[in-house]
Amino acid sequence: MEIVDKLLAHSRLALSKAITAVENEYDDAVKIMTEIYPHTGNAYVIGITGPPGAGKSTLTDKLAKEYRKRGKTVGIVAIDPTSPYSGGAILGDRIRMMDLMADEGIFVRSMATRGSLGGLSQKAGDAVKLMDAFGMDVVIVETVGVGQSEVDIVKTADTTMVVVIPGMGDDIQAIKAGVLEIGDLFTINKADREGTDKLNIEIEMMLELNPEHVGWRPPINRTVASKGEGIEAVVDSIEAHKAYLIDSGRLAEIRKARIKNEVTAMLNDRVNRYIDKEVVSTDAFDELVVKMQNREIEPYSVVDDIVGKVLK
Amino acid sequence: MANVKVLVAKPGLDGHDRGAKVVARALRDAGFEVIYTGIRLTPEQIAEAALQDDVQVVALSLLSGAHNTLFPACVELLKAKGLEDVLVIGGGVIPDADIPGLKAAGVAEVFTPGTPTSNIVDFINANVK
Structure with missing residues (x-):
């Protein structure tokens, strides 16, 4: 990517724009971070x-x-x-x-x-x-x-x-x-x-x-x-x-823990977004909520059911 | 989530920052992210800060009378750093006669004393790129 090449070539403007992409979650943010990671x-x-x-x-x-x-x-x-x-x-x-x-x-x-x-x-x-x-x-x-x-x-x-x-x-x-x-x-x-x-x-x-x-x-x-x-x-x-x-040898341990935390956070973020979009925002979910409110069903089996479908 | 970022700065040797702070506060309350950089700055410092924070707007306040020199200097340095799209606005004690010249030099709008802060907010919302 041009912006990554420029950043690695020490362009301050490219660095600034890359941070903005990450900050604002622009479409190219993931690609920038992917290319930057080895460096x-x-x-x-x-x-x-x-x-x-x-x-x-x-x-x-x-x-x-x-x-x-x-x-x-x-x-x-x-x-x-x-x-x-x-x-x-x-x-x-x-x-x-x-x-x-x-x-x-x-x-x-x-x-x-x-x-x-x-x-x-x-x-x-x-x-x-x-x-x-x-x-x-x-x-x-x-x-x-x-x-x-x-x-x-x-x-x-x-x-x-x-x-x-x-x-x-x-x-x-x-x-x-x-x-x-x-x-x-x-x-x-x-x-x-x-x-x-x-x-x-x-x-x-x-x-x-x-x-x-x-x-x-x-x-x-x-x-x-x-x-x-x-x-x-x-x-x-x-x-x-x-x-x-x-x-x-603590530095290696700290950095390993950091990567673990980062990836865990990224996984949680991805799963949260998926659930927000594909489950919580659907009409079917609203119907389930109404059923729960009327005590026709209870939430525990609903959660089991949804998790079973999402994480198959 | 793309918030509009505004750099509020006072170029030159004047220490009167009341107006700049009022504007900074009003812009924050309008939902902008305001980078407040304080008084007695050189155009180079302002342009470099604008670059590092990748702001869309630079708001300059000046009450010393040096606006005809310092405002265009800021505009030029922003361009030199590759920030052609940044909206530059100015405010302070600026004679009406100087405003056309400042606009010709690349200052998008000049707000003089008595301007409701909502005018500045509306102008930014209408013109930010």
């Missing part, structure tokens, strides 16, 4: 999540610059929520990244969640693959850590960083917030604020309680991203985690 698997993927206002975009901007200093090219997928009321969105991550625009070694893409639960992680994953195939050494996926689908996106990363800030509540918040469990490293941003030491202790205590961290103890870094303080140490920690994953 993926080379980029190192970093997920960044944390509460709104933690400074994720600013931190991403600074991390990208640090990676550029170290000679790496960087792709960024920045995800912001869609308004559930209007379907519109304000994608404001780029505002922190405008001085990256002059750098050919960086490509930033904003994505709206568009309310497609699950579907978003697939689209974001495809955007990562396209940047990977384009030749980016590092791809950063940045998203607000509030919902399951956002967590799913970040979980697909090789290294996941959770950004927190002091003054967000007491230690119970740190224990209950589900996103804290997924961090391979923690960054306390705005660390010039009061409460940083206390937050640091709280995260340490939470990590003590978590039995999963065998072999890798998530480091806690402190940054003031707006002033560029502490950024090098964060990149060092990411690189240390990468080295750990490679040496321990």
